[in-house]
Amino acid sequence: MTTPTPPPVPGSAPTASAEIYDRGYRRYDGPRTGVRGASRSVWVSSVQRALGLRRKFRFKIVPILTILIAYVPAIAFMGIAVLLPSEFAGEVVADYAGYFGLISIAVILFTAFVAPELMSTDRRTGLLGLYMASPLNRGNYLVAKGTALMSVLLLVTMLPIVFLLVGYSFVNLGPDGFGETVELLGRIAAGGVLMSIFFTLIGMAASTLTNRQGFASAGIVMLLIGSGALAGGLVEAAGVRNEVQLASIAGLPFEVIARIFDAPNEPIQDVSTWEAVGAYAAVCLISIAVIAWGYRRLEVTK
Amino acid sequence: MHTAAVGTPTSPPPVISATAVSKSWGDHRVFSNLTASVTSGVTGLLGSNGSGKTTLFGMLLGLHHPDGGTLSVLGEDPSNAGPELRQRIGYSPEHHSLPNDVAAQDFVRHIAQVHGLPTREATTRSSDALWLVGLGEERARPIGTMSTGQRQRVKLAQAIAHSPDLILLDEPTDGLDPVQRDDMLELIRRVGTEYGIDVVLSSHLLEEVERIADNVVIIAEGQVAAAGPIDELQTGRGGMIVVVTDRQAQLMDALRATGLDVRDDGSRLIVGADIGADELSDTVRDAVARVGAPLRRMSPMQNSLEDIFLAEVHGR
Numbered sequence: 061m062t063t064p065t066p067p068p069v070p071g072s073a074p075t076a077s078a079e080i081y082d083r084g085y086r087r088y089d090g091p092r093t094g095v096r097g098a099s100r101s102v103w104v105s106s107v108q109r110a111l112g113l114r115r116k117f118r119f120k121i122v123p124i125l126t127i128l129i130a131y132v133p134a135i136a137f138m139g140i141a142v143l144l145p146s147e148f149a150g151e152v153v154a155d156y157a158g159y160f161g162l163i164s165i166a167v168i169l170f171t172a173f174v175a176p177e178l179m180s181t182d183r184r185t186g187l188l189g190l191y192m193a194s195p196l197n198r199g200n201y202l203v204a205k206g207t208a209l210m211s212v213l214l215l216v217t218m219l220p221i222v223f224l225l226v227g228y229s230f231v232n233l234g235p236d237g238f239g240e241t242v243e244l245l246g247r248i249a250a251g252g253v254l255m256s257i258f259f260t261l262i263g264m265a266a267s268t269l270t271n272r273q274g275f276a277s278a279g280i281v282m283l284l285i286g287s288g289a290l291a292g293g294l295v296e297a298a299g300v301r302n303e304v305q306l307a308s309i310a311g312l313p314f315e316v317i318a319r320i321f322d323a324p325n326e327p328i329q330d331v332s333t334w335e336a337v338g339a340y341a342a343v344c345l346i347s348i349a350v351i352a353w354g355y356r357r358l359e360v361t362k
Numbered sequence: 363m364h365t366a367a368v369g370t371p372t373s374p375p376p377v378i379s380a381t382a383v384s385k386s387w388g389d390h391r392v393f394s395n396l397t398a399s400v401t402s403g404v405t406g407l408l409g410s411n412g413s414g415k416t417t418l419f420g421m422l423l424g425l426h427h428p429d430g431g432t433l434s435v436l437g438e439d440p441s442n443a444g445p446e447l448r449q450r451i452g453y454s455p456e457h458h459s460l461p462n463d464v465a466a467q468d469f470v471r472h473i474a475q476v477h478g479l480p481t482r483e484a485t486t487r488s489s490d491a492l493w494l495v496g497l498g499e500e501r502a503r504p505i506g507t508m509s510t511g512q513r514q515r516v517k518l519a520q521a522i523a524h525s526p527d528l529i530l531l532d533e534p535t536d537g538l539d540p541v542q543r544d545d546m547l548e549l550i551r552r553v554g555t556e557y558g559i560d561v562v563l564s565s566h567l568l569e570e571v572e573r574i575a576d577n578v579v580i581i582a583e584g585q586v587a588a589a590g591p592i593d594e595l596q597t598g599r600g601g602m603i604v605v606v607t608d609r610q611a612q613l614m615d616a617l618r619a620t621g622l623d624v625r626d627d628g629s630r631l632i633v634g635a636d637i638g639a640d641e642l643s644d645t646v647r648d649a650v651a652r653v654g655a656p657l658r659r660m661s662p663m664q665n666s667l668e669d670i671f672l673a674e675v676h677g678r
Contacts, residue, residue, distance in 0.1 A: 085494055085557040088487065088525035092478025095445050101475035115463055186457045190520070193423050193453035194476040195445030360425060 098195045099204040106208030109181075110174040122173045123212075129166035130216040131223060134159070138227035146232055153233065156244065157321035159221055160251055161314050166216050167259055168284050168310060174212060175263025176276035178205055183358070184271040192360045202264075202355060210253075210260040217259075218252020251317040258313040258340065261347035268354035284310035303331050306339040316340050375437060376401050377528055377560045378422060383431035384584075385417060392417050394584040396431070400562065404554035406571030406592075407564040408671065409581035415564035416456060418581070419530050422562075423448060436527055449478040452521030452529035452559075458513055458537060462506025466492060469505060470520045477524035484523070491523035492516075495549055511542035515549070522553055529553065531563040535570055547574045568671055580671055588671075601634035602642055605659035606650065616649040632663065 093100070107113075112120030137153040144152065154162055182188040182205075191201050225244060228234040235241045266283065267276045288308035295304055306312065315336045378400040385393045392414040409415050420426040421433055424440035424447065433440060438447045461469060471488035475481060492501040495515040500508070505516055514534060521529045534550060535543045551574040554561040565571050571578055572592060579589040588595060601623075606613055614631055617624045622645065623634040633646060639662055650657050 085490065085522070086487070086525075087558065088479060088483060090480070090483065092449055093475075093480060094449070094478055097478055097480070098445075098476045101472060105472050114465070114468060119463065181461065185459045185461045186455055187461060189455050189457075190453065190473055191476060192425055193448060193451070193455075194473070195449045195478060196476065197444070 095195045095200055098191075099200050102191065102196065102201065102204040103208045103211075106178050106205055107211055110178060110208065110212040122169070126166045126170040126173070126216055129169070130163045130220045133162050134220050134224040134227060137224065138231065141228065141231040141233050149231070150233060153228075154224075155321075155323070156221055156224065156248060157251075157318050157323045159224055160217070160255065160317045163216060163220060164310065164314065167213065167255065168281065170213060170216050171259040171263040171284075172277040172280040175209055175260070175280065176267045176273040178209055179264055179267035180271050180273045180276050184273075188358070189360045198355045198358075202351060206260055206264060209263060210256045213256040213259055214252055217255040218249060221248045221252065247320050251320050254316055254320075254340070255313040258344060261344050261351070262309065265347035265350040265354075268351050303335060306331060306335065309343060312336070312340045312343060374402060376434070377405075377436060378562065379432075379434040381432045383421070383428045383433055385414070385421065385426065385428050387417075391584055393428075396581070396585055398579050398586045398589055400577060400579065402560050403576035404551065404561045404563070404574055405577040405579060406575035407562055407579050407581065408568060408571055409564070409566065411566055413566075413581045414584065415581065416532055419453070419532055419562075419564065422530060423451060423453060449524070450527045452477075452524065452526035454517040454521040454529065454531045454534060456532040456536060458510060460505045460513060460516065463504050465502050466497060466505055466508070466516050466519070467501040469516065470501075470523050473520040474523040477526070479524050487525065488519070488523045491519040494522070494552075495519045496545075510537045511539070511546070514538060514542075514546055518546070518549060518553070522557065522559060526559060528560045528562070531561065533565060534563055535565070535567070543570065550574055601632060601663045602646055603659065603661050603663050604631040604633055604646055604650070604657075605629065606631075606655040607658050609653050609655040612653045613649060613655045616653050617646065620645055620649060622646075630659075 109115070111123045133154070141149040141153055143149075182191070188201075192198070196204070222245070225234060225241075225248065229241070235244045262284070263280055266280045269279070270276050288310050291305050291308040291311070294307075306315070315331075319333045319336060376399040378398070380396055380398045383393055383396040384391070396418075407415050407418065417426060421428055422435050422440055424442075424444055427441045435443075435447060436450055440447055464472075467488055470491055471484045474484035474488050474491075479487060489498075489501060492498055495518050497512060497515050497519065500512065505513060508516065514537070518531070518534065521531065531550065535546050538546055547570055550561060550563060553559050554574075554576075563571070563575070575592060577590065578592050578595065580587045604613070610626070610631065614624050614626060617631070617633060622642075625632040625634070633642065637645075643660070646660060650660070
């Protein structure tokens, strides 16, 4: 057994660099942070976990890769804008709505990696049982986890577009005047938040269904990419109605974002904004129902 | 059934009190009319596997609600008190799986923060707790690289780091070898006696509860089979050992004539009875005087918890 208290070295004298490690057990009678503090701690710990902070390098690879995929095109477009005359550059570089589509792979990859990491791990390791034995309950635990996942997703949904806006502004491709800038920032924020909420809920719902991180990740990728391929195939090959494109789950938030920027995507421009928003909301509500169902029936004390 | 009264009428208010608690999972009845009261100190919750110990812990934490009866923990109803109560309780679950890639200190600090400690306090107290359980030098190591014994210590550290009033330890020695088990039991004893934290540990091992607990609650068939301070349980129902230097056979007959169950155990008589210890003493003393046997020893027989457990559970 390791001795609980390190034995003193006989004859040793305290030095200036000496530190006391074993202070014994002290009661704490000060104020406690309650549910809010518990939720904040889960949020901080989850964000750190998602980004691989305080973990080995291999856990940082996917976050770094994802951030590169999300930001490198923006840097490239800014380079093009600097090198080319503005009349040509404006034709070549991506617009803001289009950039959301460009980073879709980064968002799907990040969701598939991070959501199971944050959700399945707690159940598999029994950490969820410890959380439930704390001031947290299922509801505020899920809110803390959801906001953590959404926060890290904002790093690859909203911030690259803000970065792009700042870069374009420096090379005179940005909006004109303060009013336009604020309006554009509002659209970017709305798009980023809607996209993050959507992928947060999809990722959490898929991760609710299995404790196996790999299965959850594969399920998320298959759901997001597979539904798009199926919907596209049906419209292209079977000639079914254009609205079937809304069954492309990964495409839904981009469709809503395109409408926020008044630029409906070519394939389903006939679909009304209300239909697009309705499909988006339906997927979100189904995801919430799956999460609630999964966690309500979960046994947590074992 | 026993109405468990761990402690005396003059004891402080019970740490845990259950009155006629019932609980079922579907068709399976876990508890029916469970009544128990636990006061300060180290209390062992004994029961065979599947007897409902973990379910009881879940109810004490407010995670499951009793179907009937009332439950009180630290003076509050766990079903209603919720967060305020749970931040005063430390819990160490039965399973061994913990986040493998997290350093022990990060893990313990995080659990302390989740129980309401401000960041700075959580940092220092998690370090303190790991030193106290003997993992001070190992605190920066990922939990996944630790042995089962070290993981059990991490679980104990996270249960005490936030300065709870009560800790619930679910099978804290599960998976440990004999040496590690001894160390863990010693640690738990220290927590219960030196740190001012009331401890309830569940176990299916009688010997370890007997060794460190002040009180015991034995659960069988959904009810409390026996409960109370271990000393009282061991001496209160065990009968008596009588040693005389002469006239042993006559004394045995005299005792049997009073209706006592007497067994000749070679050089001594084992006297068993369903009567109280004082009445038994008086009866034996009178019989010895009547027979005129030279008395050498007359002492209450100490029963092990195993005797009590077998008598209460299998003799029901």
